[in-house]
Amino acid sequence: MFEILRRILTSIWKIWFAFCFATVFLILFPLFWIVFKTRFQRGIYILKIILSKTVCGLVGIFPKVINHNAIHHFSKPVVFVCNHSSYLDILLFPVIFNQTSIFMAKAELLKIPLFNMFFKYSDIPVDRKRPISGKAAFDQAADKLRNGMHMIIFPEGTISSSGKLLPFKNGPFKLAIDMQVPLLPLAFKNNWKYLQNGGFFKSLGQPGFPELHIGPPIQTQGLSNQHLEEVKQKVLNFMQLHSVSQCLKK
DSSP: OHHHHHHHHHHHHHHHHHHHHHHHHHHHHHHHHHHHHHTOHHHHHHHHHHHHHHHHHHHTBOOEEETGGGGGOOSSOOEEEEOOSSTHHHHHHHHHOOSOEEEEEEGGGGGSTTTHHHHHHTSEEEOTTOHHHHHHHHHHHHHHHHTTOEEEEOTTOSOOTTSOOOOOOSHHHHHHHHHTOOEEEEEESSHHHHBOSSOTTTSOBOOBOOEEEEOOOBOOTTOOGGGHHHHHHHHHHHHHHHSSSOOOOO
8 A cells, every 4th residue: 555655656746847847948948949059058057057956946856965065166177977877867967066067968868858959959969879979979078178168977878777886888087088187976876766767657756855975076187098997996986985886797
């Protein structure tokens, strides 16, 4: 009985979440359309902040950020690397960081109505099944960094439905080393508990206070690709320390 009630309440909350996101986006759509068409990245990100904060407030998602000050001390571009266990990971980032940032995420997001517009006009989709697409995406990311924008990349490359860390791809670490910009690890500890991937009626969903840990920046200046595994391990160690599960072995 309790399980049935939980699923009903979870489904109602998810419907409310989808309704709030769609409604707020549609209200903001005329402004989004203008900035999308002009490719005005700062304007797009400001609207993302408004969208994210409004939706989170309406659905009762209030992130608890550990070491929040560490994220606001960058005058130059940074590659943020985050674990990925929920679509909340994308929604919450503009809530906690107000400098123009570009997401790199899987091309499957282009299939999601409304959400896909961000990846058509601003963010960078990656089709990991096509190496040429991956190279083109990282070339775009390098251009964004040269233009002073921050990059947000999920090194797992896909969403972990259980919160368990998946093996890391090399891309974000190579990008940071090639561009000689800092890496900043972010660990979303329990986003999957608040909006879980994997079946509308089966997966978890609820309001609450998801926890985010911000790590110390990892400098890449003077490093080469020979240091890639070392840098990746530092990020992995931080993620393992602050995520709910240990990383799967390769």
